[in-house]
Amino acid sequence: MAPKITIHTPEEIEAMRRVGRLSSQLLDYITPFVKAGVSTLELDNLMDAYTENVLGAKSACKGYTPEGMTPYPRSTCISVNHVICHGIPSEKKILKNGDIVNIDVTIVKDGFFGDNSRMFIIGKPTVAGSRLVQAAFGCMWSGIEAVRPGNTFNDIGIACKRYCDALGLSIVHEYGGHGIGRVFHAEPHVSHVPLSIPTARFEPGMIFTVEPMVNAGRRHLTMLNDGWTVVTKDKSLSAQWELEVLVTETGYDILTVSEGTPEPPEWVKGWKKPSFA
Ligand code: MF3
Ligand code: CO
Ligand code: CO
Secondary structure (H helix, E strand, O other), X not given: OOOOOOOOOHHHHHHHHHHHHHHHHHHHHHHHHOOOXXXXXXXXXXXXXXXXXXXXOEEOOOOXXXXXOXXXXXXXXXXXXXEEEOOOOOOOOEOOOOOEEEEEEEEEEOOEEEEEEEEEEOOOOOHHHHXXXXXXXXHHHHHHOOOOEOEEOHHHHHHHHHHHXXXXXXXXXXXXXXXXXXXXXXXXXXXXXXXXXXXXXXXOOOEEEEOOXXXXXXXXXXXXXXXXXXXXXXXXXXXXXXXXXXXXXXXXXXXXXXXXXXXXXXXXXXXXXXXXX
């Protein structure tokens, strides 16, 4: 059965641009606070307050309860070093020199969701840490560059896999991107590795995330007893970036963009960061 993928109207796309920009601005806001000595709970509290008081939005994560899961207890996910995703902010988790940190935020405003994440390196980067963070960024963009009408979702996985194979890095299979709009996690599931089952063709108006989780070691994962935190089974470092992609008539556009959005790699052809002057 082919999944029903929402084709968004021009008005819905404008609403998704607005909330997407706000979710990116939330990462801009937190950037100067992401330093050695801060706890991940302090960062979560700052982002929760900014989301409500400045952005006029709400966290989509706090209390989020997918089937078979316990409610997610915090407003953001902060995943450090070998944590792949869904790291729960904690006063006990203090950032230290050399850590690689993913901050993943999803907010909801006027019924539309904005979801994106970036990596941060604390203090002096390690060689292994900065290589992996940069590789995960390139992996995400290689997947995004496969988006255009006529191609299929499988082309994202093919591109991401090829990129990481060349670097000897692995990609997590169990978690992927997702459609997004008036629903947080909508159809389709976006695999970052090739699938042997048929996938849908891109059509203008589709909106989804690309968010590959890239491991320095093997791809396998372990779920911690808290029911949320996902770590690499071999304790190797893991990195992830996430953007929202809109399929256009000729290619794609990025919806989670703001002043602080990093420039794409120089080989990216399909998108130029807008100027916010
Ligand atoms: N933001 C994550 C994603 O990219 C989902 C986090 S769900 C939570 O899909 F409950 F863990 F916050
Ligand atoms: Co997502
Ligand atoms: Co996310």
